[in-house]
Amino acid sequence: FKSLIVAPCAALYLLLAPVATAAETIVIKFAHVVAEDTPKGKGALLFQKLVRERLGGTVEVEVYPNSSLVGDADEMQALLDNKVQMLAPSLSKFTEYSPKLEVFDLPFLFDDEAAVARFQKREMSRELLRSMADRGIYGLAYWNNGLKQLTANQPLRTPADAAGLAFRIQPSPVLEAQFAAVDAKAVRIPFMDVAKAMQSGTVQGTEGPWSNIRGQSAGTKQTYVTETNHGVLNYMLVTNAKFWTSIPFAVRSELDNILLEVTQTVNAEAASINQRERERILASGSSTLVTLTPEQRQAWRDKMQPVWKSFEAHIGTDVMRAALTVNR
Numbered sequence: 001f002k003s004l005i006v007a008p009c010a011a012l013y014l015l016l017a018p019v020a021t022a023a024e025t026i027v028i029k030f031a032h033v034v035a036e037d038t039p040k041g042k043g044a045l046l047f048q049k050l051v052r053e054r055l056g057g058t059v060e061v062e063v064y065p066n067s068s069l070v071g072d073a074d075e076m077q078a079l080l081d082n083k084v085q086m087l088a089p090s091l092s093k094f095t096e097y098s099p100k101l102e103v104f105d106l107p108f109l110f111d112d113e114a115a116v117a118r119f120q121k122r123e124m125s126r127e128l129l130r131s132m133a134d135r136g137i138y139g140l141a142y143w144n145n146g147l148k149q150l151t152a153n154q155p156l157r158t159p160a161d162a163a164g165l166a167f168r169i170q171p172s173p174v175l176e177a178q179f180a181a182v183d184a185k186a187v188r189i190p191f192m193d194v195a196k197a198m199q200s201g202t203v204q205g206t207e208g209p210w211s212n213i214r215g216q217s218a219g220t221k222q223t224y225v226t227e228t229n230h231g232v233l234n235y236m237l238v239t240n241a242k243f244w245t246s247i248p249f250a251v252r253s254e255l256d257n258i259l260l261e262v263t264q265t266v267n268a269e270a271a272s273i274n275q276r277e278r279e280r281i282l283a284s285g286s287s288t289l290v291t292l293t294p295e296q297r298q299a300w301r302d303k304m305q306p307v308w309k310s311f312e313a314h315i316g317t318d319v320m321r322a323a324l325t326v327n328r
């Protein structure tokens, strides 16, 4: 008798369930820590726009820039708790989840942005997108920003100029070692607090791509930017694996298509956004450019390169070897 009731109920549920799911809009909260006119900020907005155009009513993307919803310190936990569904932290912020990604932080490892782009297309980098799967984090794509410069409240020409200064870093042991290599101190500070730390004198210097320099030195007095191009600051677009696989297949496929398009746009435009920012900063007079001669740059490289060896075992020789093949 019981099954006579259960069976029709189950049948009814099966009939209604897909309808109920389809009617509910899937909300993707995409949080990040930088301004909207940066490569990542623009990428998030383009993703939102294309999703609205092609999946309007089914999926909605909410973008929270400038650490307005979560910041560096709590964003990964928020993703794991499914309070946000998409982030694009810099590759320096995954140490706790995937030490292999520290390869991207090694100073002077990649000769230029083209070399980084080649590495991001290699099979090894595809594997690295999956390297946090056991922690419930799913890597969707690499988004470029650009090569890092050093900024300080005094001109830095030789590595000795940095000795004794405190530099703000992202939470990465490689970056800590990089500054220790030039006898400087490194202080881990969330992006949203960098300008304050510069103003108060907690740190005297930072590093970052041109597109982040305005954000991280706002309100500070005259700064100097030494164009070192010593490392890379790119991103991994990540989502909560459980959330992502819960999206109906057809919708997810369309999201994948959109992401492919957005990734191509972000990566094609990042260099020119940084170039534009460089011109804007220098024209405004807010910073003075320090250009290194090839010999001066080599001196920084000689000091910092030993860091590779100290992290090789931690990162993995297979990853290191793959990265070292992309320079030309």
Ligand code: LMR
Binding pocket: 033, 034, 040, 088, 089, 090, 145, 170, 190, 191, 208, 212
């Ligand atoms: C930083 O903390 O300096 C960067 O990771 C910020 C960003 O997202 O570009």
